Amino acid sequence: MRSYATDSPEWQKVTLRIGIISVAIDYVIHWFFQTRNVQIPWWVDAPGVLGIAGGLYEVFEKWLWTIPLLRSIGIVKVPNLNGEWKLQGWTKWSRGQDYQGEAVIKQTWTRISICIETEQSSSKSITASLLVNEDEGITLIYVYRNDPKANVPTTMHSHRGTAVLRLKDDCLEGEYYSGRDRQNFGTLILRRKGDAR
Template identity: 35%
Template sequence: MSLEHEYALLGGYNRSAVGKWIARASATISAAAVFVLLSAIDLARSFGINANLPPAVLSLVGAGMVYTLLYWLFDHYAWRIGLLGRLLKVPHLAGSWVCEGVSLDKNPPFPWNARITIVQSWDRIRVHLETSQSSSDSVAAALLYDAAVGYRLLYHYRNHPRVGETDLAAHHGFAELIFPSDGSSASGEYFNGRGRNTFGTMNLVKEAK
């Protein structure tokens, strides 16, 4: 079962507009492909070659199939490449991040470390955090383009303590992270409720591939 979920996109290029552009491109490509195939059949017949075009071939270049292929390529790759990625105003956050956190509800404040893995496509995202005592996964998220600071990632997560961590309770929480435009670091804050009333700060640095 995939744990990635859809995320809201605020301040970036409208998702429905992207779908319309892909649909137009699919129709154009499909029409061109059918025209080329039919022209090839006519050319072959003009040379006395008995050529036929099976319906299965036409279905492969139909607008629906072309749209499916183009959208898959866009969803997994194209949205984050070069000029197109900058135009859409959606940061590519996928990868592993080293997280240094501080629980500010403690006296004195309590530092903690974690590794965060972000899985992201154009449509879906997942933020997974691992510490020595527990792990958490996002269940809802939003990405906001902010011209002043870069990008904001807001997400709601569910945390589960590891087996044997009897002092910890499963809980829900919320985090807000700010990513500069270069996408190599982030800083933000979190708070927990419904089982663990704590709050604090987080600083992330992206690991090199």
């Protein structure tokens, strides 16, 4: 997984809140030991504010950001795209015929990877942006590397491309285009398989 860019200001706001909560927790720990006349040795300064903040950040990064309540009260705006998706695509070379595949999206609060597997090739995201303040709705934009499988025509070769997908309910829809040597473009629809969030 790689870090992704977003236009949501939540990363700064949540990080600031984690810092404030960490100071409060450290103060409570200090107060607890002081009221019980427990003398902590100088070499036991852990966890300290930074240790608490790091722990809270990791917990938020992996689990807390997925809690629907945090999304409903506006603390988290980035959608949870984690899970397996059924893919249907069309390309300019397919002459009206669609192709099928599977997509797996792995996501934490600040990192994401998009992997797609079809009969002819597999692709993996290189970089991504998740825009939540677009007029058209939540938009996932990513650059990918596509590698053909051994049994496909020799005219297919490894290439890079870009996909722009918009989230509508539990469906990602949009377009993709590949590098100048492939001169290919098409559309993709990804439908979530069950609720893996």
